[in-house]
Amino acid sequence: MQIRYNNYSDFLKQRYGIKVYKLPIAIPVTCPNRDGICGKAGCTFCGDIGAGYQHISAEIGVKEQLDMHRGHIMDKYKAQKFIAYFQNNTNTYLELESLMTYVREACEKDVVRIALATRPDCVSDEYLMRLAELKLETGVDISIELGLQTANYHALQCINRGHSLAEYLDAMQRINRVGLESCTHVILNLPGSDRLDVIETAKILSVMKTTEAKLHALYIIKDTPMAKDYLAGQINLISLEEYIERVVLFLEYLDKGIVLQRLIGRAPESHTEFSNWGRKWWEIKARIEDVLAERGTYQGRLCDYIDGKALNKFK
Numbered sequence: 001m002q003i004r005y006n007n008y009s010d011f012l013k014q015r016y017g018i019k020v021y022k023l024p025i026a027i028p029v030t031c032p033n034r035d036g037i038c039g040k041a042g043c044t045f046c047g048d049i050g051a052g053y054q055h056i057s058a059e060i061g062v063k064e065q066l067d068m069h070r071g072h073i074m075d076k077y078k079a080q081k082f083i084a085y086f087q088n089n090t091n092t093y094l095e096l097e098s099l100m101t102y103v104r105e106a107c108e109k110d111v112v113r114i115a116l117a118t119r120p121d122c123v124s125d126e127y128l129m130r131l132a133e134l135k136l137e138t139g140v141d142i143s144i145e146l147g148l149q150t151a152n153y154h155a156l157q158c159i160n161r162g163h164s165l166a167e168y169l170d171a172m173q174r175i176n177r178v179g180l181e182s183c184t185h186v187i188l189n190l191p192g193s194d195r196l197d198v199i200e201t202a203k204i205l206s207v208m209k210t211t212e213a214k215l216h217a218l219y220i221i222k223d224t225p226m227a228k229d230y231l232a233g234q235i236n237l238i239s240l241e242e243y244i245e246r247v248v249l250f251l252e253y254l255d256k257g258i259v260l261q262r263l264i265g266r267a268p269e270s271h272t273e274f275s276n277w278g279r280k281w282w283e284i285k286a287r288i289e290d291v292l293a294e295r296g297t298y299q300g301r302l303c304d305y306i307d308g309k310a311l312n313k314f315k
Contacts, residue, residue, distance in 0.1 A: 004292040005251050005299040008212065008261040016112050021079035023069040024087045026058040027102050031090045032121065033162035044159045044229075045187075047221040047271065058088070062105040070110075083113040092118040092127055092144075100130055103142075107134070113141040115183070120146050121163045123171035125178075132178040143181040143211065146171055151201040155190045159226070165204070172208040183212035183261060188246045189238045190218060198246045199253050206255035206303055213258055215250065216265025217243050217284075220274035227273050240277040240284065247288050248297065256300030263288050 012020040033039040056065060066084060073079050084106035092099060106114055116131075123144065135142045146168060150156060153164040168184075175182050184205050188198055205213055218237065220230045229235045238246075247263055266281040276284060292298060304312075 002293075002298065004289060004297075005263075006256065006259045008259055011212075011259045016081055018081050019077070019079045020081045020083060020112060021073050021077050022083045022085045022115070023066055023073065024085050025062055025065050025102075025106065026056060026060075026088045027062070027086060027091060027094075028058040029089045029091055029094050031119070032093055033119075033160070038121065038162040039160060041160060041225065043161055044225040045218065045221060047224055062102055063108070066106065066108060066111070081110055081112045083115055084108075084111050085115045085117070087115075087117050089117075090119050090122050091116045093122045096127055096130060099127065100134065103131065103134060107138045107140045111140060113143065115143045115145055117145040117147070117185075119163060120148065120167035120171040123174055125174055128174055128178045128180060132180055135180070141181060143183055144171075144175050145183040145185065145214070146210075147185045148201075148205075149185065149187045150190055150193055150197055151204045152190075152193055152197040155192050155197065158192055159190060168204075169208060172210065176209060181211040183214055184208075184210040185214045185216075186250075187218050188215060188250060189243055191235050191237075195246060195249055198250050202250045202253035203305060205258065206253070207306060209255075210258060212261050213254065214261040214265075215247060215263050217276055218274075219265075219267040219272050219276075221267070221272055230273055237274065240279065243277075244284070244288050244291055248291055248295070251292070251299040252297055252302040253305075254299055255303050255306070256298075258299075260299070 031042060034042045056068065060068075062084075066082070070082065073082070086102070086106075103114055103116070123146070128144075131142050134140070148165075148168045149159070149161065151165055156164055172182060186201055186205070188201075220227050220235075226235065251260075262285075264276065264281050264284045267275045269275065
């Protein structure tokens with residue numbers, strides 16, 4: 001069977017030789033788009049708890065959180081190695097020594113990878129160098145997960161993101177220079193975005209050489225500014241069929257070496273006014289994979305724009 005896209009679970013098994021599973025961690029951090037540094041209201045789609053729905057108190061120690069999640073995951077998914085995923089809010093937005101203390105606590109024997117979810121404007125050479133040094137010291141891989149969402153900087157402004165495309169480009173260059181891995185988060189159906197934005201976002205991720213990408217459709221989280229607009233009929237969301245078309249298009253333009261952590265996300269019904277068109281996430285994922293197979297297409301099929309495309313004339 002032809003491999004249609006670079007799947008995350010296959011990548012992890014190949015890298016580590018064993019079943020690996022993410023364990024979410026919460027630490028007491030906020031966001032510069034909430035505390036007044038670049039804004040106070042936050043992104044219009046972001047709820048008070050941030051991005052995580054497997055949320056437990058950030059007052060609980062890192063090791064204790066790992067233990068709490070580890071037992072459940074080992075029994076349910078038979079995982080033997082783990083990724084410590086600092087998931088909620090902006091995890092590099094705190095004093096450097098405090099960050100390093102939290103990350104070091106997560107470097108346990110069965111943890112093969114640390115993933116730090118953050119924003120492009122919360123990445124600096126000083127922080128990255130310290131993380132790179134810890135990776136060399138412990139042998140634990142470290143990945144910086146950046147919330148870009150879209151390459152359309154007009155859409156970023158409309159959702160009150162608090163940064164533009166430039167900050168993402170800057171952060172990715174710095175991450176690549178120190179040899180850390182990266183994952184870029186993308187929402188393919190933000191209000192005001194279209195298929196051209198999907199193509200350009202795939203191109204930007206490819207040119208900037210993100211290690212991984214994580215896709216999800218827009219959730220309308222309760223009690224957010226976006227939820228208010230949605231309930232007032234001021235936001236029109238694309239259809240599920242259009243979302244599937246956009247995922248296929250994104251994959252076709254994405255460099256084949258980039259690993260896809262996911263094609264569709266999930267959020268609990270209790271927290272949302274809208275999520276995944278009322279469908280199960282695995283049903284949508286299966287339909288995307290079916291469309292790829294039906295059309296005989298695959299990740300990277302249209303990735304021909306890197307390294308002087310026009311010069312192909314002379315080859």
